[in-house]
Each structure stands twice: as structure tokens, then as C-alpha cells.
Amino acid sequence: MSNTIFITGIGPGDLKYLTPQAFNALNRCDVFVGYKLYLQMIAPLTEGKETFSSGMKQETKRAEEAFRLAESGKSVAVVSSGDAGVYGMASLLWEMKMKNNSPIELEVIPGISSMFAAAALLGAPLGHDFCAVSMSDLLTPWETIEKRALAAAMGDFVTAVYNPVSKDRFWQLMRLKEIFLQHRSPHTPVGIARQVGRPEEETSVTTLEQLDASSIDMLSMVIIGNSQTQLFNGKLITPRGYSNKYGVDKSEIKPGRQIMHRSFHQILDEMGDVSNLSPEHLWVALYCIHTSADFSISSLIDVKPGSVDVLHNKLKSSQSPAIITDSNMGAEGIRKGMIDKLGLTVKCYINHEETLALANEKNITRAQAAVHVAIEEHPDAIFVFGNAPTGLMELIRLSRNGHASPTGVIGVPVGFVNVKESKHMLKYGLPNIPQVIIKGGRGGSNLAATIINAILSWDEAENMNPGEGM
Structure with missing residues (x-):
């Protein structure tokens, strides 16, 4: 024509x-x-x-x-x-x-489009809502580009980045990375496809945290995953949700766990930069924030390095220690599904007749007496304190005197009198015992239980899949 x-x-x-x-x-x-x-x-x-x-x-x-x-x-x-x-x-x-x-x-x-050809090479990164943004500011002011990048990051869009780097445009991609790290996990998968459809074609995968402009040029396409994107065999997979809606997994993923999963990703987005937190700290913090809706709690959490991993492995072993709580509420908060699955023993001695008798006889608190009764049966238990600082202090005293050898201690009693002191005693009095503390006067039985739930689900942390046993 x-x-x-x-x-x-x-x-x-x-x-x-x-x-x-x-x-x-x-x-x-x-x-x-x-x-x-x-x-x-x-x-x-x-x-x-x-x-x-x-x-x-x-x-x-x-x-x-x-x-x-x-x-x-x-x-x-x-x-x-x-x-x-x-x-x-x-x-x-x-x-x-x-x-x-x-x-x-x-x-x-x-x-x-280069975006679709690159996506095909990288697996299935565009399986859900996605957008594209160009780093070239020749025709668009950088201020506008930055606003669009922020919207993409906040909206949890999979984002394809055109014109990521050139000889003169060397910093824009790293600024984009900064923006995304404010709203997305540093472990978010990122795919890079270079010279797509040409003899020099090559691909690589990295994480948002490790994304480096020095290995990228104008002939590259960068695809940043969303909060659901997973890395598998060097490929990026962004689920659409078909497996949950139509597949065999539907009966296995209960609605409550699905909601918890979404909540955790939202919490992680709102936490911003978490690169300074250890994986154990972050996992416990996610559980505690989910329980309390209080983001400030993260700064108060003190996890002795390796404690979550050690206690998780102990609880999933064939000779798992008992879990002793200082309140019935704490015991009730530990997921029954996991208790039954692993055959765990969870006890609270606060209302036992022996506890009441011992408390009256020695003129001590029921929490102190409950610790004495507990260690008679389970001297190597994991002790969980969310209510009574006197009980925690008694356990520390008995342990230092050789009458108890706890496998681990969750020290998060709440209140005013002796609360801070009991946590200092735990940290410095039993420094070799796996432990999790919430500093200051904050704590509570609900947080104590949720920390145990975090420990029980530690093997789901890498895939950000909380809620086992719900």
C-alpha cells in the first residue's frame, strides 16, 4: 500500500x-x-x-x-x-x-517486546501485575521517573527496567534500587537478560540487595520481582495464584494461613530497610509485629545468635524438650497443630495444687513455685515467660545453682517491678543458653507464645511462608 x-x-x-x-x-x-x-x-x-x-x-x-x-x-x-x-x-x-x-x-x-522475550528467558517473572519503567531521562525528567519508580515499589508490581545503565547514566539504577529497598525485601529476586535474541545473549539472577549497575548496560533488561516472586533453579517465578485456587494445594493452605502470609509481606514492606537485622531477628520480629500491630517492637527484640535455629532443631528432634509456660494463656497461644504434629509436651504449672501449696509454704509467688514444680519433671525444658518476672528470676537462680539446665528461655515478661532486671539477669546470668528477650517493660503472654510459634516455623522463613499448624 x-x-x-x-x-x-x-x-x-x-x-x-x-x-x-x-x-x-x-x-x-x-x-x-x-x-x-x-x-x-x-x-x-x-x-x-x-x-x-x-x-x-x-x-x-x-x-x-x-x-x-x-x-x-x-x-x-x-x-x-x-x-x-x-x-x-x-x-x-x-x-x-x-x-x-x-x-x-x-x-x-x-x-x-524485549521485556517479554527477557521474561521468557528468565522463567515466569511476569505472572502477576507488572509494569515497565525506563531509566532514560533524555525525554522524561528524573523527578518524574523517581515518582513512578516509587509507585511501582509501593504497589508491589513486578517491574521491568528499560535502559537501565549507559556510559553517562550510571547512577539511576542504583537510586532505583534504594527506592525499592524501602518497600521490598533485600532478598527479592532480580533477573538480568542481556543481548536478548542475539548471539551474545546471556542471563543472570541476583537479589535486590546484590543488584550492581557495574555489570549492566544499555543492552540489558532488568526485571525486579514482587513480594511473591521466588527463585527456582536459576529462574524467577511469580505466582498468579492458580495453584492455591484450583490446584491440589487448596485444601492444604487454610484461609487463616493465607491471610497471615499476606500480612507478613505487608509488614515486611512497611518495615522498610531490614538489612541490618539477622534472619532470626527478622523472623521473630515479623511474628511479634503480626501479633501486636506494633512496629516499634522490632527494636526491642534481642535474639542470642543461633538461638532460633538451635531451639527449632531441638523441638523437631525425636527427643524434643517440654515447653513450660508461666501462664495458661501462653500455653494456649502455641499452635495446637504443631504441638500435635511434633508430639510436643506443653505445660503450665501455675494452677497446680503442688504449686499453690509450695507458694504458701515458702511465702513465694506462684510463678516462683511453679518453676520449682516444673524443674522436678522437666529440668531441661524450654521455659517461656510472658507474665511473671519473679518466675524468670527464680529459674535463673536455680539454673546458676545447678538445679535446672534449660534448653532455652523466652524472657518477655511484661510490667514494671523487676521486669527489666529479670531480663538483664537472663542475658548476663545465663549467657550460654539459647534465649529471646524483649527489652524493657514490654512483653506479654501473647508475645511469648508467638515467639515459640516463630521458632517452630523457622524452616518456613526462607520462603516467607508463616503459619504452619494454624
Whole structure:
């Protein structure tokens, strides 16, 4: 068709990405207009035909020449890599037609976008809501780009990054990384595809925390996963949710656990930069914030390094220690599903007849007496204190005197009198015992129980899949 411009996406590189529609349109054209590199990609199709090429930043000149050629009665192909409507020539040509009220017919021929070709190489990263943002500030002010990047990060969109780095544009991608780290886990998978569709094609995967602009250039496509994206065998998989909705997992993932899963990801997003927290601290903090809706609790948590891992392995061993709580509420808060699955013993002695008798006989608190009764049966238990500092202090005294050998201690009693002191005593009096403390006067039976639940589900932390036993 003469007097027509076919705005054609040629795909990311190799001719194998050229769609049949694009192939047929290009074969009908008299003249080809495009960036030099793009015309080289389709050289077999331009043989014996008129071409007009120019370099970078000369898009307007190419568009004007395309209209001039079409007005002379020729059928013109204006080629763009990928899809001509995605950061390509389509919008510019339509703008010119609108501005000049040109009679020239425009037909946009879709192509395979570099974003989609890269995604295919990287697995299935675009399985849920996604967006694209270009780091090039030649036509868009950086302030606008940054606002869009922030919206993408806050909205938990999988984000494809075009034009990530160039010789002069070396810092923008790292600024994007900073923005995303404020709203996304540092462990978020990131895929990089370079020279897609060309002989030099290569891919790599990293994390948001490890993303480095020095290994990326203009020929790279960067895809940042969302909070659900997982890394598997070097590929990025962003679930759509089909397996939960229609698959065999539906009966296994209870609604309560699904809600908890979503809550944890929301909490993690709102926590911002957590790179300074150990994985154990972060996992306990997520549980405590989920229980209390109080983000400040994270700064008060003190996990002795290795304690969560050690206690998790002990509780999942064939000779798991008993769990002794200082309140019935604390015992009730530990997930029954996990107790039954692992065959755990969970006891609270606060209302036992022996406890009441001992408390009266020795004129001590019931919490202190309950510790004495407990260690008679379970001297090596994991002791959980969310209520009574006197009970915690008694356990420390008995342990230091050789009458008890606790496997671990959760020291989060709440209140005023002796509360802070009891936690200092635990930290410095039993320094070799696995322990978790909430500093200051904060704590409570609900937090004590949730810390045990965090420890029980420690093997789900890497996949951010809390809630086993709900």
C-alpha cells in the first residue's frame, strides 16, 4: 500500500522473533527507515531496497523522513526493536500525524517486546501485575521517573527496567534500587537478560540487595520481582495464584494461613530497610509485629545468635524438650497443630495444687513455685515467660545453682517491678543458653507464645511462608 507507513516492531534481535504479520508487512514495503543497528538486524529483508538510517537521538529526523517518503507515494517501513509501541517510534509518528493533520495512513505492526522475550528467558517473572519503567531521562525528567519508580515499589508490581545503565547514566539504577529497598525485601529476586535474541545473549539472577549497575548496560533488561516472586533453579517465578485456587494445594493452605502470609509481606514492606537485622531477628520480629500491630517492637527484640535455629532443631528432634509456660494463656497461644504434629509436651504449672501449696509454704509467688514444680519433671525444658518476672528470676537462680539446665528461655515478661532486671539477669546470668528477650517493660503472654510459634516455623522463613499448624 502506497502512502502508508508501517510502524513495525521487529522483536528483540534475531529474525526468529519477527512475527508473520511483521514479515509480510516488511516484504510489501518499498523503503526502510530505522536506527542503524535495527536495520542491520533485518538485513536479509532490506536487500535491494531503499533504506534510510540514522544514529541515536535522531528519532524525529527519521519520522520526518518517513512522512516525506510516504508522501512521495512509497510504502514505508519504520522499524523499532521489540514492539514499536513500547518506548518505540509509534507514538512519535502518531503525534506528528495528529499535529500536521497528515493524510498518510499509519499502521502499527506489533512485535515481541524485549521485556517479554527477557521474561521468557528468565522463567515466569511476569505472572502477576507488572509494569515497565525506563531509566532514560533524555525525554522524561528524573523527578518524574523517581515518582513512578516509587509507585511501582509501593504497589508491589513486578517491574521491568528499560535502559537501565549507559556510559553517562550510571547512577539511576542504583537510586532505583534504594527506592525499592524501602518497600521490598533485600532478598527479592532480580533477573538480568542481556543481548536478548542475539548471539551474545546471556542471563543472570541476583537479589535486590546484590543488584550492581557495574555489570549492566544499555543492552540489558532488568526485571525486579514482587513480594511473591521466588527463585527456582536459576529462574524467577511469580505466582498468579492458580495453584492455591484450583490446584491440589487448596485444601492444604487454610484461609487463616493465607491471610497471615499476606500480612507478613505487608509488614515486611512497611518495615522498610531490614538489612541490618539477622534472619532470626527478622523472623521473630515479623511474628511479634503480626501479633501486636506494633512496629516499634522490632527494636526491642534481642535474639542470642543461633538461638532460633538451635531451639527449632531441638523441638523437631525425636527427643524434643517440654515447653513450660508461666501462664495458661501462653500455653494456649502455641499452635495446637504443631504441638500435635511434633508430639510436643506443653505445660503450665501455675494452677497446680503442688504449686499453690509450695507458694504458701515458702511465702513465694506462684510463678516462683511453679518453676520449682516444673524443674522436678522437666529440668531441661524450654521455659517461656510472658507474665511473671519473679518466675524468670527464680529459674535463673536455680539454673546458676545447678538445679535446672534449660534448653532455652523466652524472657518477655511484661510490667514494671523487676521486669527489666529479670531480663538483664537472663542475658548476663545465663549467657550460654539459647534465649529471646524483649527489652524493657514490654512483653506479654501473647508475645511469648508467638515467639515459640516463630521458632517452630523457622524452616518456613526462607520462603516467607508463616503459619504452619494454624
